[in-house]
Amino acid sequence: MEIEIRSQTDDEIVFVVRDAEVPFVNAIRRCAMVNVPKIAIENVNIIRNDSAMFNEVLAHRLGLTPLVSNIDAIEGMALPEDEDYEESQGVMFSLYEEGPKVVYSKDLISSDSKIKPVYDTIPLVKLKEGEVLKIEAEAKVGYGKEHAKWMPTTVCAYKQYPEITFNEDVDIDYDCADACPRGILKSDKRSKKIKVLDIENCSMCKSCVRASVNNYINVGYHENDFIFRIETDGSMPPKEVLLKACDELGEKAEKFIRFSEEGGSN
Structure with a gap:
């Protein structure tokens, strides 16, 4: 080849x-x-939302906001296959804004300087005079097979x-x-x-x-x-996605070979 x-x-x-x-x-x-791990906002706590946008729509928009997910960013974070994944804490984001203004992705404040929105100019919501938006969110590592927000491509x-x-x-x-x-x-x-x-x-x-x-x-x-x-959303370089995909495919092949050699036993 x-x-x-x-x-x-x-x-x-x-x-x-x-x-x-x-x-x-x-x-x-x-x-x-x-099968390539990526970071995305999973849990959203909307403390106050005076805007015309429903809480569910706002949470969905936050989840689809691309976050930096290269090798350095993901290192040390729990993966879905880890036993302590559910109990582990991801990267926390906070946002507090008052209108009138358009709230952009750059207004999300991350607890980890390495992990932040890829683009600063993604509009999240528009606030009118006197409207307040206050949220807390948690980003975790996931896979595209679970949700499109974890799909790097x-x-x-x-x-x-x-x-x-x-x-x-x-x-x-x-x-x-x-x-x-x-x-x-x-x-x-x-x-x-x-x-x-x-x-x-x-x-x-x-x-x-x-x-x-x-x-x-x-x-x-x-x-x-x-x-x-291969085109990515900017969360990680496309070459990195390709190499990780090849590694995952190799691991699956090795697992299948071991399974066959052991006569179908776990």
Whole structure:
């Protein structure tokens, strides 16, 4: 198996996986979504809420506010599989604001300087003149399989590597290039050919195939090659999510192997 990174930013990574199979790639996708630990607000104590927003809606909005959850932030915090998870105390947040103003995520005061909202400008609630909002909240580590607020990825998807071929036995159909919605095909009448500008941007929608009256172009894919994209909500780097997902998948495989070698005994 070969892996080639195509692009990488603070919150997105795109890479190509070659000589792999769909079950394996899909297992990585699922692990990245639901088996990577992340910090999110779990318990909310609303002491006073004079705003027009219901308490339940406000608590839900707080839970979905991304918090810094990289390796350094999570280190030392109890995980859901730990025996003392329910009794352990997470990171505490407090908020006290008076209107008129818009309350933003930056107004949440954390008991741990490392763990704070990823973005300062997420609007939480709007307070009118004289309205007061006072809350206390507790953030804990969880997994995306329990709730979306613990899911580190906003996009985690793959597609099979596109393949475009041309039928040299028929006349060149330049109209099929104009039908491409992503502009990856370009007609070059001087050299009498259609150029493929960016094969990896092809969505395999086959608009070009439908536009060709003489079946000049064919769109398919490489069966064992994939383009994988991971985008996070900023709580942790996408590369960290990928590595942790691979570690989790490896541990599951080792557990299954031990289970098989021991004859199915626990």
